Amino acid sequence: MPPQTGLGAVSFETAFEQIITPTSDDIDMLGHVNNVSYVRWVEDTAVAHWYHVATPEIEAKYVFVLLRHEIDYRDQILPGETAIARTWLGRAKGPRFERFVDIRKPGTARFSSFSRLDWCMLDVTTRKPQRVDARILDLFQVPG
Numbered sequence: 842m843p844p845q846t847g848l849g850a851v852s853f854e855t856a857f858e859q860i861i862t863p864t865s866d867d868i869d870m871l872g873h874v875n876n877v878s879y880v881r882w883v884e885d886t887a888v889a890h891w892y893h894v895a896t897p898e899i900e901a902k903y904v905f906v907l908l909r910h911e912i913d914y915r916d917q918i919l920p921g922e923t924a925i926a927r928t929w930l931g932r933a934k935g936p937r938f939e940r941f942v943d944i945r946k947p948g949t950a951r952f953s954s955f956s957r958l959d960w961c962m963l964d965v966t967t968r969k970p971q972r973v974d975a976r977i978l979d980l981f982q983v984p985g
Contacts, residue, residue: 845858847890847894847981848981849982849983850890851931851983851984856927856928857889857890857894857928857929858925858926859926860924863920863923865920872920873919873920874918874919874953876912876914879912879944882942883912883958884907885926886927886928886942886944887928887940899976902965903962903963903965903971903977904962904963905961906961907958907959907960908960910956910957910958910959912954912955913952913954913956915951915953915954915955916946916949916951923946924945925944925945925946925947933978933983933985935973936962936963936970936972936973937961937973938962938973939957940959940960942955942956943956962977
């Protein structure tokens, strides 16, 4: 995998990536990764992207909280398999920032799970919504 910058992540091809290795705790009674693990991986990947790109000053000032999460499941991940989680950013509108997360086994054309999320940017101190402005868009090198 090429070194990750996390910058300009606006599509599957330009996404921020991380490898996922399921543990025995991720496997359910059907012998594959439980849906709850996918939800956790989606959040972990989104948060990893934020911390990879955000400066300490921005991290100290803003936090994102999840408002909406849509997830589709298509292909199971079995014990011993790995996956690649890719995340990229969509539109920003007011305090909301759209994000996508695709989780699939390496080399496959079909996703194991695909998520569309709406995050809300909050001021860490006041916990009030803050507009996703040019500072954040420029930081991630994405259009508004």
